[in-house]
Amino acid sequence: MYFESIQQLIVMDGHGIYVWSAFSITIVVMLGLIFKPLYQAKQEFKNIQLHIKLQQVNAAAMQQKDSDAPHT
Amino acid sequence: MHPIRKQRLQIVVLIVIASSLAAGLIVYMLGQNANYFFTPSQVLQGEAPKNITIRAGGMVVDGSIERSSDSLDVSFLVTDGLADLKIYYSGILPDLFAEGEAAIATGKLDGDKVLQASQVLAKHDENYTPPEVADAMKQAYDLKQQEQYQSQEAKK
Amino acid sequence: MNLNLQWTWFHRLGSPRWFYQKTQRWLPWLSLIMLSLLALGLVWGLAFAPQDAKQGNSFRIIYVHVPASVVALAGYYLMAIAGAVGLIWRIKLSYMLMRSAAPIGAALTFVALVTGAIWGKPTWGAYWVWDARITSMLILLFLYLGVMALRHAYSSNEAADKASAILGLVGMVNVPIIYKSVDWWQTLHQPATIKFTGAPSMHPDMFMPLVVMIAGFYMFYAVTLILFTRIEILRREYRSSWVKQLVENN
The missing domain is CATH 1.20.5 (Single alpha-helices involved in coiled-coils or other helix-helix interfaces)
Known part of the structure; x- marks a missing residue:
């Protein structure tokens, strides 16, 4: 390691606050870019499942209607 | 297609x-x-407008920095190799501000072609070197200068 | 020979289904390479690279500032070209890529601006200066945000895609301006350290971790672009049978 101790690595001769804040902001933004689509994928799967179910229910209702038709 | x-x-x-x-x-x-940037020689030739905020800059002249002992007032000369411009400033200077380094000041020119700066920024170059390497380079440079000087002396 | 035959590969490449299935297999590998590069670059840059003779340790910000800026600029070209391909050939996937590139590019431009501001304080003496490089980078952020916002201005995907693609193309002229701004104007920002021709003006001990970080950021861009585009595919293709099958098997 370039620094003699962890303490020095954190302080960086007084520049630590700048260096560490720049790196933290970068990492937070990058993590956000990774996890946002992962979360959205789950949501999208749920939406599509709902869409499929709705279609099935509609189709069943239509069939019911057709088979009911002659009696009325 | x-x-x-x-x-x-x-x-x-x-x-x-x-x-x-x-x-x-x-x-x-x-x-x-x-964008209102002027070199020291442009300022001294009267090309820069007075009482309008301008930017001027150049290399800080060796030994020209004068600090006040009881306040943050500082004055120094910047040069573009042709002319020297005097700059007055009151405030904390950036880390990279040093003799032989480039500085850019924002401020207004007074009647004596002296820039009263409201902001002084240090400009740095695109070179990055570790301190040990920079020291070694400086030593090699000094040695070369010395050799050149000695060879010139020998010729005489 | 039929002229159209030459273009079939191009259209197959533009199939959302093909993209979704291929990237499924690529993603784990790309993520692995990305993580190793970024971890190596971060530790190397923060703890092992020597400090700069003039700037001291604040120069370490270069290891996030430069990769973010480089990829944000390259990403703009990708977005604009994807938009142009969409305009000319009406390839659906191309518009989806363009849409996905905008938020990633905006986030990276934001990172470049913020880390630059933090770096500016100890070295220049100011967080923000209306310098040509910084101002043109801010315009890049607005262009990215503009492409993102245009989507909400239209009710139909098709009209929004067209408008976004045109804005992306018009804004493309800003990218070479950003590159050359440090040479054209008297700026506070230093010229480029990495040059197209000639050696970099940086000691190898400091330059190597920067190369690793830039490679890591490119991999990060690839991974996030794929992730965002897959969402876009699900949103636009939810009626197609292969998406339904995919969801039902899940």
Whole structure:
């Protein structure tokens, strides 16, 4: 390691606050870019499942209607 | 390629060319105004306007930095190799501000062609070297200077 | 020979289904390479690279500032070209890529601006200066945000895609301006350290971790672009049978 101790690595001769804040902001933004689509994928799967179910229910209702038709 | 696609390609190319031309013109106009930056020789030749905020800068002259003992007032000379401009400033100077380094000051010129700066910024170059290497380079440079001096002495 | 035959590969490449299935297999590998590069670059840059003779340790910000800026600029070209391909050939996937590139590019431009501001304070003496490089980078952020916002201005995907693609193309002229701004104007920002021709003006001990970080950021860009585009595919293709099958098997 370039620094003699962890303490020095954190302080960086007084520049630590700048260096560490720049790196933290970068990492937070990058993590956000990774996890946002992962979360959205789950949501999208749920939406599509709902869409499929709705279609099935509609189709069943239509069939019911057709088979009911002659009696009325 | 399909003629319709060809037509669309032509439209796209046209958009790129037109916007490039517009941007080129803006760049050219900005260059004419040179965003109020002046070199020390331009200032001393009277090209810079007085009492308007301008930017001026150059290399800080060795041994020209004078600090006040009881306040943050500081004065120094910057040079572009042809002329020296005196700058007055009151405030904390950036870490990289040093003799032989470039500095850019924002402020107004007074009657004596002295810049009363409201902000002083240090400009650094694109070179990055570890301290040990920089020391070694400086030593090698000094040694070379010494050798040159000695060889010149020997010639005499 | 039929002229159209030459373009079939191009259209197959533009199939959302093909993209979704291929990237499923690529993603683990790309993520692995990305993580190793970024971890190596971060530790190397923060703890092992020597400090700069003039700037001291604040120069370490270069290891996030430069990769973010480089990829944000390259990403703009990708977005604009994807938009142009969409305009000319009406390839659906191309518009989806363009849409996905905008938020990633905006986030990276934001990172470049913020880390630059933090770096500016100890070295220049100011967080923000209306310098040509910084101002043109801010315009890049607005262009990215503009492409993102245009989507909400239209009710139909098709009209929004077209408008976004045109804005992306018009804004493309800003990218070479950003590159050359440090040479054209008297700026506070230093010229480029990495040059197209000639050696970099940086000691190899400091330059190597920077190369690793830039490679890591490119991998990060690839991974996030794929992730965002897959969402876009699900949103636009939810009626197609292969998406339904995919969801039902899940």
